[in-house]
Amino acid sequence: MNHRTSQRVYSDIALDNWLMRLQDNWEKQFTTKAIDAGRRLYRDGTIRQVELGADDAIVHIRMPDGADVYVVLDWSGPKIDVRSSIEDAYERQILACAALYEIEELVVEEAAALPPEVKTPSTKVEGEPEEDETEPSSSETPPPPSVTTSPTARDLVLKFSSVDAGLALTAVWRSSDGREERALGPQAPSADRTTAEEREALIRLASSARRDGFRYQANSTRYELQQLDRLPGFVRTDLRRWKQHFTIEKDADVDVLARGVREVDIAVEIEEAMLGGDLNINWKLSLGSSRLTEKERRRLMRRIDEGLVLLPGRGLVRLNRSQAQAIAETGDSLAVVAGRAPRYLLFSFFAQEAVKLELSSELQAWRDQLFHPDPSVNGAPQFLRSYQQHGVHWLQHIFACGCHGLLADEMGLGKTLQVLSLLSIQKISNKPSLIVCPASVVPVWQQEVSRFFPEMRTEALGKDQNFVTKPDKDILWLASYTQLRRHRSLLDAVEFGYVVLDEAQFIKNPDAKSTQACMSLKAEHRLALTGTPLENRFLDVWTIFRFLMPGLLGLRRRFEEAIMEDGPAAMARIRTQLAPFILRRTKKEVAKELPDKVELDLVCPLTDLQRSEYVRIASEGVSRFGDNLPAGMRENAMGLLTLLTRLRQTCCDPGLLPWMTTEASQSGKLNILRDRLSEILASGHKAVVFSQFVSLLDRAKGVLKSEFPNVALYELTGKTLDRQKPVAEFQSAKGAAVMLVSLRAGGSGITLHAADYVFLLDPWWNPAVEAQAIDRVHRIGQRRVVFVYRMITAGTIEQRIQRLKADKRELFEQAMGGATTGEDFTSHYRSLSELTDLLDDSSRTELETIEA
16 A cells, blocks of 8 residues: 555534444445555545545545545435546445545544544644644534443453354453444444444454454354455464454464465275166275364365365365366266266266275276176177177177277278177177168168178168167167257167167267157167267267267366366376277277378479469468468457468369359369379279369369270269169179269278279368278278379468368377367467468478478
């Protein structure tokens, strides 16, 4: 607080009147915001002069900007009327609060000089010599209220006690004979029964309480300090200052607060319940060698999010951050499963290193069993490859332990066959099973059943076939995600033996109706299949495991917060939780006989038309949206994404732009594709050409028909009704052939291993989707080395996309065995021009050298 230089003008009557008024809590007449701002203004020493009248006051203030203002306080009525030279109502409130704090200080300092009987009124100017007192006229001031002294001298006694909310202060008057009377509230003596000295004490109490953070509680007529972090310092230091002015009494619990904050040690004792295989969870909390009581434990757990907790008799305690997070995440998990605690939730505890885990011998044995399957149990068909037999054995083991799993083998390793083998040897009596997959993949399951397990009865969920019209128990239902959503109203009436989600990344959006339909399925065993469990973000994994084992990864909100705030540490915990329930093998690991896959970046030049159009679109984009990419995405995401799409279309073929009509020869990529295919097709090879732009495939088709009229040409896009027909014809075609495939339509459910060349006409944002498409060719059954060409236009946005793909590939790989965080391109590029500008020739030459 700055040194005060204010001039103070007041009379004895004014001092006495304001002394009585200030016993009320005047702060309640103002907003908290105005009080805080007024207190700062007061502390900065801005008050220049105080003129204190009997019912009003004029206070002059010099503002921080140097302006001199005044505020008039009229307290002749029940409330304070505020007038000022400043017109803004809120600023007037601030000035009034600053003035009242200054008046409060004046009264506290000067009230001690009041005589026991009121003198004839006089006016004093602090710092000036006193003048002879003269009798004022009766019109100047009203007669003062009578002031008496108590018949018996009384002390103001302050009683401190520790309560749930913090530190409580009760003020009482104590007479010399020991009698006590409340000093505050309705039961307190009226003003005409208190002396000036007593009123001074009350004002000093109010001032001290406000300064040290106490707030008056009208319902309990006491002050409370509820800022728990201030308690130790107040008890150790500030309370000594109070003893200079007041009689202090305190409970023994108050002294405990001086110890400061102590951390609680925590352990969790877990044993298996008698029925149902659920867990009994017992949290053990202690301070040193003393165990917290059940009441204290419940209080601490209820207020765990508050950080500090006051336990009467023990003082201030807290859990450290990692312990609090462990308890919170466990509570989240139990909330997801409605208070139950399935055995798999143990892995939520195993991930919490801050918590000591005490398992019963039965649960310890169960955990050891989960990590060490019995090798003698199998029974899988002999025609399976060895790694496929291991996959069936792993699934049997996971289900036998009461858990559910994610089979995340790389594309082409036979996940379909492993699942059908499991269903053929380990049926659930009197319960049907269900496989949910994309509509395009339903025929693949039907073909695999017909080929390997013809005795297995299957039905496709549809308009005329559903669980009610055909309630057979010994049946395998096949349903698309769309059909399942349409039949959601029937799901409560049936419980399945097995529910399998194929291409489980389809439920990556937890808010989608198809995802919610999957979540409502009831099954004894649940299984997810996908070679790309992480397409864009870690929420994809959370959603899959929300289906498999609800509660294992807690609530969605806290999961996303943990990834955002803790990054690698959070992923390390998640990896620990998921490790026993994911089986992932790559072709390189298990399919030794599969030929190599050679991936090359094919750098394509821009034609003059492409170059000029690209530069024009990029320049206009920066002018329209500004150069701040994150801000642009927040304010106009759709417009920016449209701009990026136009740039990518220009890189592929300017004829894709809605406003241009050009020859295919204006596309550098189509020129390169024609030249490369000329040699490949002449040698009798087959090639698959992928693009996300169907219109680009149409343009490529025109070029290929013109250049290679005798070569068989096939198409597979979203418009293809019978997907299997062009696939089968391409696979069986003699000699050279080309298949044009839209990236999304051909990303799953087909086999194209007759080809050994793959062209990706345009880089896809997501490497997982791209890899999924490539693996249509590089899969079991392939006998030749597969060459994959990514066609990249040098120096353009496509180069930046390649960098993003490298990061996303690392993200996916680390999600299965590492830790990082995944973010979109705004995290990599802060300016729009950095993302879209065309590099100069030297930069493009360097790019060609690096990526060749």
